[in-house]
Each structure stands twice: as structure tokens, then as C-alpha cells.
Amino acid sequence: MGTATSEQTTIKGMPGKRYAFFPGCVSKGACKELKTSTEIVAKHLGIELDELKAAACCGAGITDDVNKEMTDALNARTLAMAEQKSLTLLTQCSTCQGVLNKLNHQVQTNPAKRERLNAIIGESGYQYDGTVEVKHLLWVLVDEQEYGLSKLREHVRKPLNGMKVAPFYGCYLLRPSDILGFDDPHRPTSLDELTRALGGEPVHYGGKTKCCGFPIQMMNPRNSFRMAGNHLSEAKSEGADAMVTPCPLCHLNLDARQPDAQDVLQSEGSLTGDIDLPVLHVPQLVALALGYSPKQLGMQTHIASTKPVEQKLAGG
Amino acid sequence: MPELITLRIRRFDPESDAEPYFQDFTFEPPSPTATILDCVNHVKWHLDGTLTYRMSCRSAICGSCAMKVNGGGQLVCNAQYRNHLDADGMITLEPIGNMPVIKDLVVDMTDFWAKIEGVEPFVKNETPEEHGEHLMSPEDFLNIDDASNCILCGACYSECASYEVDRNFVGPAALARGQRLVFDTRDEDRQGRAERLSEYGGMWDCTHCFACVEACPKPVKPLLRIIELRQDAHQRGLHDNNGSRHARAFVDIVAESGWLDEAKLPVKSVGTLKETLELLPMGIRMGLKGKFRPNPLHLLPGKHHPEIPGMGEVRTIIKKTEG
Secondary structure: OHHHHHHHHHHHHOOOOEEEEEOOHHHHOOOHHHHHHHHHHHHHHOOEEEEOOOOOOOOOOOOHHHHHHHHHHHHHHHHHHHHHOOOEEEEOOHHHHHHHHHHHHHHHHOHHHHHHHHHHHHHHOOOOOOOOOEEEHHHHHHOOOOOOHHHHHHHOOOOOOOOEEEEOOOOOOOOOOOOOOOOOOOOOOHHHHHHHHOOOEEOOOHHHHOOOOHHHOOOOHHHHHHHHHHHHHHHHHOOOOEEEEOOHHHHHHHHHOHHHHHHHHHHOOOOOOOOOOOEEEHHHHHHHHHOOOOOOOOHHHOOOOOHHHHHHHOOO | OOOOEEEEEEEOOOOOOOOOEEEEEEEOOOOOOOEHHHHHHHHHHHHOOOOOOOOOOOOOOOOOOEEEEOOEEEEOOOOEHHHOOOOOOEEEEEOOOOOOEEEOOEEOOHHHHHHHHHOOOOOOOOOOOOOOOOOOOHHHHHHHHHHHOOOOOOHHHHHOHHHHHOOOOOOHHHHHHHHHHHOOOOOOOHHHHHHHHOOOOOHHHOOOOOHHHHHOOOOOOHHHHHHHHHHHHHHOOOOOOHHHHHHHHHHHHHHHHOOOOOOHHHHHHOOOHHHHHHHHHHHHHHHHOOOOOOOHHHHOOOOOOOOOOOHHHHHHHHHHHHO
């Protein structure tokens, strides 16, 4: 009894770890609810977020196609900002994480490149020596060396009531695995473990490690919506009450474009009925289990109604 | 007690099976350092001679033995079994994806070969040779070194998200072969190749998902070659497609305000009025939910988006990268 109490006290009183927070553009635009939810979760758990407000867009892997040097230099500047603070850089977006970790790996393994980029950012007073770690919020929550599920479980006040959650890992948290190495690229477990820790039940479906289709929304919308639609309908047919994604760009295709994905699948005869699958951001799923309301987490701004989630949580 | 492992193999014989099924083979591996292919051979030679698969060189040269290992396409002759056992001491093997199964682990690669042939996978040069051969400098060769290593195993097509939903997509290995030829200084059709690969179904239809990079057993890493193709197409002035417009608009927006203007990017990415109008339902839908504020000014030239703090530094850096 005494041990349990002291453990609990230790957990609640544990000083929070501080991160250099790179929120990413989409969480300041079309998915504001993501940033709101991350900040709620961080505050609740005692994770300190030192937001890099002057950091530029990561370029989402797109700006490389036209101006790689600009992209690399702006991202080196962002990494240098975290290095100046001696903090691990935290993202809540798989894509930002992927772009920053890719460059970080290059800077760490290619001294000539590091020197060249430092010559560019040096004029603005920055230097990057390659010492920063870049981590996604999901990894921080799951990894016992960072925050960890054992501590998170202690904070769950409103378990997800067996809600069936389809984890959508997508691309950049898994690949290329030789640079990232957090999860198995073919059989990842982190989102599944998080879901279980929150009282939900992970649903297995084939599309969870595939592309959501977002990057080609403008180039080949039909293919893009086929991808999103296939994953959503597959998750739904496996019994999912909701899907959860660690990437706001995936959210834009899976949620904001869900009506388009549904139209494409229906017009091609590969879907009968509607999809109607709520798609949650990782910190929304966490915050629901911590006891926050869907409204506090901005879930009313989603395109696919999140009512089924609310009903499930209410025991319906 | 010798270590026992289980290969769970997807079987299918169209002459006798209505549906594919999994069959488990449990045995002592031929050696502690055996490859997955050695283990598959053990099954065929000692346990079930009807198991059908392709293999030849056992040295990651011939490209015959690509299979899905625990869900991901890869070669099995260059992978030791002990690195792929799951918690139950099992490895699951399936035929590579996105191709029709002929029998067991053998797939019909007809479309894969058609895609490779479609990019005219040979150097085109009609100029008479001066030295008995067309020469290339070692520096120039470095640009095509990685792509030249392709062994045509098909593992990248197995995992390709775009090819999965659209057989019109040229696909990773063929685009990598395209890069190898667009960057080959001996080739006399480099501009034409870049133009054709910029069309619908080509380099801009790749989703950038890294699945081909993960699957590729060689340094080819198709996505990285596709990015080089895009950079090259940009420099050649091949700008009249949504992929190029999207990338250039993205760079312009970052240079203007330091962060993404989500309302402006889609509008600047499309090339026709029809496509612009097709964006409207999404815009209205998201506007009504408060996901962004529609700004009609975006239809006009110029900047209508607040700058990030520190934009002066961003401008200085961009200027240096241009100079």
C-alpha cells in the first residue's frame, strides 16, 4: 500500500521533460485541433513544450523537388534552434518528423554537407552540429525512456471502453526504417500499444502501413482518393469505430477528403453504403482517455462526424 | 535440443484450390546462418516437393526470389532467417503483391516487364562512335551508378501504393531505369525521356511513401531516383503539370511567408479552371467547419498570408541558397 502510494506520488510529482516543439504548418491551419489537443495532453502529463515559433515550414518533402538547398538550410536552422536549447525536437506530424530526421541523418553522416549548410545559416547566427534527436509525439508517449505507457496508464481517467480503433501508421513514422528504427516497418506496434493502454481495442487491417494518398491529391486525385477510401473502408469492415493517425496530412486525406474517397469508391463499384468513419489525431485519442471532452479537442471541426466515438465512450 | 522454426507459406494451385491458404512447415534450419531461401529450399527438397517458387543465383544478382516476408516484399536469398523470426519463431512468406499469382510463390510479371520496356531501357545514340565506343566520364557515371544496380526483382512493385490502385502508373523500377537514362550523358533522347516521364502516370504520380526504398535490395532506392527525375525536370523547364506547379508554388509560399498557406497551394497547383472548380466543394466543406478561412484574395497575385517571426532570417537563408 505504502509502496503503491509513493509510486503514484512519484509519478504525479515527476518533473516534466522539456521538448523543443515544432508544431508544423497544418496544425496552425487546417488542423488546429491537433495543436490544441497536443497542448492539452502535454500540459496534463507535465510535458513541457518550448515552441519554436520562428521555425520555417519543413517543406513536406515537396520543396526538395525544386530547391533542395533551401529546404535543407531552413531545416538545418530549425534543428539548430533545438540544439541551442539543448532539447530533443518534438513533432506531432509524421511528415515533419520524416523530413527533419532525414536531413538530421545526412548532417550527422556527411561532414561536407554539414559544413555547407552551416555556411548558409551562419550568416543568420545559426550553427548546427548534429546533436539533436527528432521524435514524434507518439514515440515520446510510448517510449519508456521518454514519457512511456506505464506512466500514461496512471493518468487514464476515462478508458476508451473497448472502442475499436484502426491504427493508421502511414509512411514516415516507419520508412525508411534504417534511419528511423523505432517500429517494425511491416508489423508496427506503437499505435496498437497506445490504443490498448488507453482502454481501446486495436483493429488489424492491411492498409495501416500504406500511404494515405495525400501527396498526390493535386496530381492524381482519383488515385489519391482510392488509397484513402481503401484504407477507410477496410478498417470499417474490420469493425473499427474510429481510425487514429499520427499525421495531420493523412488526416486531411482520410477525414477532410473522406466524402471524395467515398464518391470514388462508390462510382467504381468497390463500396456499397457509406464510410462514415471518424478519424482522430493521436493526442485526441489520448486526451479523450484523460477525460477531456470532444469539444475541448476540436472534434466538431472534423468532416467525418465523431458522434460514433462519443456514443461509444458513453457506453452506447 | 535443436532450434525449430516454422515457415508459414501461402499456397495456391489454381488447378486444385478454390482459394489460397497458409501451410506451416516446422523444421530445424539447415544451418544457423541459413538464408530464408535456404529454408524454403529445405522445405521443397525434404518436406514438400510441390512447393513452387522462383530462384537461381542465391547471390542477390538474378532477382528471381523476391517474396513478401512478414508482409513486406524483399529478396530472400540475401536475408538470414534468424533476423526475421517473429515472437513465435515463425516467418510468413507470401508471393509478392500487385501481380497475379500463377502458383504458390510464383507471380505473373508480364505487366512489370511491359513497364520496364515502356521506358525504352537502352541507351539511344545514333552518332557514330569515335573511339569504338561512346565514352562517359567517371564523374558522370556517378549520377547513374545507383540506378544501374537494379536486378529487376519486382519487390518495389509489390509494395508500391500508386501501382496498387492504378496499373497505368509507370512504377518504381521503370522510373529508376528512366532516371538512369535521363542522366546518361551518352543518350540522345534525354529531353524526350524527361518529357514523357513527366506525363500523367509518370514521376509526379509517385506518392513519396518510401515503400520501394524499404523493399529494394540494392542501392537503386527508386524513390530517391524519382526525386532526382523531378529536380531534373524542373531544371529542364518541364513546368506544365500539377506536380511541378505544386512544388514550385510550395517553394514560393515558403519564400513569401515562411510557412504553408493551405488555401493558396491547391489553387496554385492545378492547371485548369475545371480543376479549380473541383476544389470548391472541399473548400466550402472545410470553410463551414472552420478548418480554414476562405480568402478570395488568393485568386489574385501577391501575398495574403501572415509571416512567421524570424522571416528576415528565412529570407537571408533563401537568398544565399539562390546565390
